[in-house]
Amino acid sequence: MTFASMWADLAPIGRAPSGGYRRFALTREDHTLREWFAGEAAARGLDLVTDRAGNQWAWWGAGDEPGIVIGSHLDSVPDGGAFDGPLGVVSSFAAVDALRAAGFTPARPVAVTNFGDEEGARFGVACAGSRVLTGALPAERAKALTDADGIAMGELVDIGPDPEMLARVGAFVELHVEQGRGLADLDRAVAVGSGIWPHGRWRFDLPGEANHAGTTRLEDRRDPMLGYAQLVLAARAAAAKHDAVATCGKVRVEPNGVNAIPSLVTGWLDARGADEERVRAVVEDLRAIAQEHGGRVTEESWTGLTPFDGSLTGRLATLLDDAPVLATGAGHDAGILAAAGVPTAMLFVRNPTGVSHSPAEWAEEQDCLAGVTALAKVVEELAS
Known part of the structure; x- marks a missing residue:
């Protein structure tokens, strides 16, 4: 062959x-x-x-x-x-x-x-x-x-x-x-x-409240997508700040309807850097944002x-x-x-x-x- x-x-x-x-x-x-x-x-x-x-x-x-x-x-x-x-x-x-x-x-x-x-x-x-x-x-x-x-x-x-x-x-x-x-x-x-x-993967679970996209006033919404959008932008900024790389490449939305405000958004972060301190610093910056939105951060894998x-x-x-x-x-x-x-x-x-x-x-x-x-x-x- x-x-x-x-x-x-x-x-x-x-x-x-x-x-x-x-x-x-x-x-x-x-x-x-x-x-x-x-x-x-x-x-x-x-x-x-x-x-x-x-x-x-x-x-x-x-x-x-x-x-x-x-x-x-x-x-x-x-x-x-x-x-x-x-x-x-x-x-x-x-x-x-x-x-x-x-x-x-x-x-x-x-x-x-x-x-x-x-x-x-x-x-x-x-x-x-x-x-x-x-x-x-x-x-x-x-x-x-x-x-x-x-x-x-x-x-x-x-x-x-x-x-x-x-x-x-x-x-x-x-x-x-x-x-x-x-x-x-x-x-x-x-x-x-x-x-x-060093590199790892983390899961971010951001809770919200399902509701109608057409009848729910903006001030009455609990939309977890807003928190996730903030996290995505913050991941790029945190990676630049700490001289690392960070990627938000996977997201799951429930109930995942075009005309429904989500009840839960789950996103995944991949973060890597030349040393562990840089990577952990990126994650901690994002953890603080997730907590502001009532979210939970779970480490799914880590390799030093x-x-x-x-x-x-x-x-x-x-x-x-x-x-x-x-x-x-x-x-x-x-x-x-x-x-x-x-x-x-x-x-x-x-x-x-x-x-x-x-x-x-x-x-x-x-x-x-x-x-x-x-x-x-x-x-x-x-x-x-």
Whole structure:
């Protein structure tokens, strides 16, 4: 299988009218993607294992020694791009192919992995598969998470931590499309990741009073949409004030009628920054506004500053011809494994648009192939 043929096989799965993708956890599309992964593993004679958290592992080589794991995820955000996640999985299979074609036999086991529900698009918690695997997300909490239709994850799958599988991971290297313009500005195809900024998600519940849109005087209204609008504007101002980034990208309105004043508005905040203090400052500014409107703020997820293994990062940067080393504000399964004590690194492939989580997300084929070559060199180095 070539990189191009694998990419073509994935292209139609979960394609949305927007040109982006809707590949959500535990859906028909997700099942098709997992079947694709299993088929690629079988075509190469790799040993396919699904852990207790639902993540897939395709092992090359036997032995009790902890192995070198590469891979990423196959799910997407709503109308997301083609490269976020799948580029890492396809590149990992292609790297195995390149090493085999060169006659390389690993001295340590090597695995390609597909982590489940990395984006958290359906159940609201990012990196759910790796979080459950490591115990960072308790299984009972994960099972209680619900989607927009009120379906709980636990109704669809029985999951739990898997310390035995985690112990098989001697090091993890995740290749990913860059989700910014760092490499485009540097005019380089591949970079090594140094770590992940602190980031979290918060839910704002703002109560109001349902009433008629045409007959209720302005002075008699208790409209929670006004408070939410204030929060959205304040999020931008607070992020600028504290040198962070903040996004209000999801909102739910009840009863959600054009001619009805809402009874409840629930909005979500994503906030990130170079250090925890900046992010927390943004949230506290917004908490004060929510409380003025009788609202409640709930932290749904939090990941602190996550540096990758410094010696591994330096080793890979040197191996890859002094590749640039970049931090990222995007969360990844690599960050969850790093926080669990696994030696971890990342490789980023240039995105000339600088756009991600959008159909405009892109990587040139020659840069993708440069990423495959870099990843193969990394596996050869670490598994020799």
